[in-house]
Amino acid sequence: MSTRPKTTRTAPSRTRAVGVWLIALLVALVATVQIRSEAEVERSLVGVDATSLAFLIDDLHRANDSLSAEKADLTQRRATLQSGGGGAADQVLTDEAIRLRALEGLIRVHGPGIVMVIDASGLTALDLQDALNNLAAGGAEAIEVNDRRVVTGVPIAETSDGVAVDGVVVVPPWKISVIGDAERLADIADLMSQQLRADRRVRSASYRVDADVVIRSVISEKPFVYAVAAQNR
Amino acid sequence: MSPHGLASIALVALVALATGFVLADQIRAQLLTPSNQVARYQALLRSVQELESTNAGYRSQIAQLRAEIDALESEAAARSATTQSLNNQVADLRAHAGLVAMHGPGIVVVLRNGIAGPGSGGGTGYLVNFQDVQDVVNLLYVQGAEGIAVNGRRLTPLTAFSGSEGQIVIDQGPPLSSPIMVVGVGDRNRMSDALSDQSSLPDIRAREVQFQLRLSFTGSLDISLPAYDSSLQIPNVHPT
Numbered sequence: 001m002s003t004r005p006k007t008t009r010t011a012p013s014r015t016r017a018v019g020v021w022l023i024a025l026l027v028a029l030v031a032t033v034q035i036r037s038e039a040e041v042e043r044s045l046v047g048v049d050a051t052s053l054a055f056l057i058d059d060l061h062r063a064n065d066s067l068s069a070e071k072a073d074l075t076q077r078r079a080t081l082q083s084g085g086g087g088a089a090d091q092v093l094t095d096e097a098i099r100l101r102a103l104e105g106l107i108r109v110h111g112p113g114i115v116m117v118i119d120a121s122g123l124t125a126l127d128l129q130d131a132l133n134n135l136a137a138g139g140a141e142a143i144e145v146n147d148r149r150v151v152t153g154v155p156i157a158e159t160s161d162g163v164a165v166d167g168v169v170v171v172p173p174w175k176i177s178v179i180g181d182a183e184r185l186a187d188i189a190d191l192m193s194q195q196l197r198a199d200r201r202v203r204s205a206s207y208r209v210d211a212d213v214v215i216r217s218v219i220s221e222k223p224f225v226y227a228v229a230a231q232n233r
Numbered sequence: 234m235s236p237h238g239l240a241s242i243a244l245v246a247l248v249a250l251a252t253g254f255v256l257a258d259q260i261r262a263q264l265l266t267p268s269n270q271v272a273r274y275q276a277l278l279r280s281v282q283e284l285e286s287t288n289a290g291y292r293s294q295i296a297q298l299r300a301e302i303d304a305l306e307s308e309a310a311a312r313s314a315t316t317q318s319l320n321n322q323v324a325d326l327r328a329h330a331g332l333v334a335m336h337g338p339g340i341v342v343v344l345r346n347g348i349a350g351p352g353s354g355g356g357t358g359y360l361v362n363f364q365d366v367q368d369v370v371n372l373l374y375v376q377g378a379e380g381i382a383v384n385g386r387r388l389t390p391l392t393a394f395s396g397s398e399g400q401i402v403i404d405q406g407p408p409l410s411s412p413i414m415v416v417g418v419g420d421r422n423r424m425s426d427a428l429s430d431q432s433s434l435p436d437i438r439a440r441e442v443q444f445q446l447r448l449s450f451t452g453s454l455d456i457s458l459p460a461y462d463s464s465l466q467i468p469n470v471h472p473t
Contacts, residue, residue, distance in 0.1 A: 013237065020241060024248050031255050052397040053277040056408050059395065060284035063405030063463075067291035070464035074298035081305040089309030092302075093319040100326035102470050104390050111469040129371050130364070136393035141467040151390035155375040179470050214473065221329070227337040227379040227418045229328035230460075 102142065105149040105219040109142050111179040113213040114189050119173035120202040125158040128165075128174070131192060132156070135178050138188030142179040142215050146170040149217040166219070173204075177213050185209075285407045292406075292462040299332070299460075331389040331461040335380050339418040339456045340425060342369055344437075346399065346411040347444030359444035360399030361411045367394045368434055369415050369448075376424045378417035380458045384409045387461040405463040421452040 077096075080088050101107045118131070132143060132150055143150045148165040150156070161169045178185055189207035196205035310320035327333050344366070347359035370381055370388065381388045386406045393404065400408040417424055427433055428450050440446040 016241060020244050020248065024244065024251075027248055027251050027255065031251065049398075050274055050277055052400060053274070053281055055397050056400060056402070057277065057280050057284060059402050060281065060288060060407070063402075064284060064287050064291060066405050066464040066466060067288065067295065069466055071291055071294055071298065073466065074295060074302060078298060078302050078305065081302060081309070089306060089316050090313075090319055093306060093316065093323050097319065097323050097326060098472055099467065100323070100330050102472055103465060103467050104326065104329055108473040109470045110473050111471050113469070125371075126368070129367065133367055133394055136391065137395040140393075141391065141470045152388060152392040153374050153378075153390060155377075156371065157375045181469060216473075224328070224335075224337075224379050226339070226420060227335045229324075230334040230336075 103151070104221075105142070105151045105154075106221060107218060108214075108216050109179060110212055110214045111141070112182040112211055113140075113142075113177070113179040114182060114185045114207050114209050115213060116176040116178070116189050116192070116207040117173050117204070118176070118196060118202065119204045120196075120199070121172065122201040123163070123172065123174075125156050125163045128163050128170075129156050131176065134188055134192055135176070135180075135185065139180045139184045140178045144177045144215045144217050146175055147217050149215065149219045151219065154219065177215055179213050179215060182209050182211075281408075288405070288407055295464075296460070296462045329390075330465065331380065331387045332465070334458060334460045335418060336455055336457040337379070337418040338421050338452075338454050339378070339416065340373070340421050340428070340450055340452050341456065342373075342415040342417070342428065342448065342450040344369065344411065344413040344415070345447040345449075347440060347446035350444060357398050358440050359446060361401070361413050361446065362399065363394040363396040363401040365437055365446075366401050366403075366413055366415065368437065370394075372427055372433060373415065373417040373419070373424055376420065376427045378419040378424065380418045382416045382458040384414055385459055387459055389461050389465060391465060391467070416456055416458060418456060418458055425450065425452050 077092055080092055084091075098107070102109050128145070132140075132145070135143060136152065145165055148168055148170060150165060154166050155164075157164050159169060162172075163170055186207070186209050193205045193207055196202045306316075306320055306323070310317040324333070328335065344361045346361055349359050350356075366383055370383070373381055383401075383403055386403050386409075389404070391404070394401065396402045396408060399410050401410065401413065402408050428448075431438060434448070437446060437448055441448060
């Protein structure tokens with residue numbers, strides 16, 4: 001008699017306890033999942049926020065416009081080769097050789113652009129690399145620093161005497177001549193000048209737009225020592 | 234009421250409290266990220282994906298067109314010594330411009346994102362950015378690299394780096410993000426020595442310590458670089 005009531009009281013109590021523990025477990029699980037997923041989302045979106053995406057879209061639009069122009073140019077070149085004989089091929093190859101020599105910095109060139117002058121003390125090779133990269137990203141098609149031609153691949157190094165371009169020290173003030181879309185380059189140069197003027201090391205930074213920038217310096221062709229080029233593209 | 238009953242009530246109260254906190258947090262999070270903001274973000278993301286797809290299509294067509302032009306030029310060169318001589322000159326110029334695939338001894342440098350610092354004070358210093366890639370590339374060029382590719386994108390004399398936060402844009406290619414692999418063909422001992430020098434790449438070294446950003450490299454006897462597959466237009470440049 002004495003055991004039966006005890007048993008009936010214990011059973012609902014245990015069930016309730018188990019229920020409470022299950023709820024607690026579920027809440028803990030939900031909270032953990034929630035906190036972790038929020039952290040994950042936050043992490044994956046760092047660096048790809050809406051503003052960054054807008055910049056990427058702008059970059060991709062400009063890139064696709066350039067690619068479309070290249071495609072049109074190549075289609076035209078292919079048509080010339082298909083329609084013409086040896087003469088047409090010679091003309092296409094001659095034009096291509098001149099274009100490649102210009103973009104590799106092997107010949108003197110001219111065209112619209114800007115000339116920027118930076119007078120400073122203590123600027124490093126990294127500063128010059130940043131400046132040149134900004135201009136390249138702004139559509140520079142040919143660049144010269146203090147009569148030294150610069151293309152990507154020309155070593156810009158820090159030496160005990162200052163910054164050297166292709167082994168030759170370029171003493172400030174740096175005169176950077178750039179050929180390209182003058183309007184776009186002017187926007188970049190304007191921003192760069194403002195930033196440079198805020199730098200304590202910089203005495204002055206200015207630029208002018210020029211309808212015909214002349215770049216006379218050239219790079220001497222260097223044969224490959226280690227690299228082996230494939231026969232065909 | 235028994236102690237057991239009191240404990241149960243206390244536990245239920247605690248659970249209710251925790252549920253309340255979680256619900257409040259959830260509601261707050263939703264208020265901060267309204268659904269139209271999410272929709273706008275998704276629309277931007279879709280735009281990026283569509284533009285990337287167009288970009289890939291153009292680059293594939295450009296590679297195909299260049300191969301066809303190559304074949305036509307070779308055909309013409311087989312018929313004339315003058316054309317053959319011109320073709321050889323152009324082939325050499327194209328190789329130096331990055332328009333031809335190449336191989337040789339070299340080095341593979343890998344840059345990986347680090348770990349975000351506590352709070353927002355650290356900013357995005359733990360992410361590999363375009364300046365890091367630019368610095369590594371310049372270091373390799375200073376050490377005599379003859380050709381470089383970044384995540385399979387060949388660099389050319391006109392190459393420029395841009396991007397924001399952890400996104401790296403090279404020329405007209407799609408945005409790249411960590412891990413970034415910079416492959417350089419050239420004197421691998423010189424390049425290895427420069428990368429081992431702790432005084433080189435000061436910004437990356439500092440962030441290796443602060444954010445566990447990772448830079449590693451290995452030399453190789455023979456590595457390959459693809460040909461450049463984008464635009465090399467210089468419409469404003471004219472020979473004097």
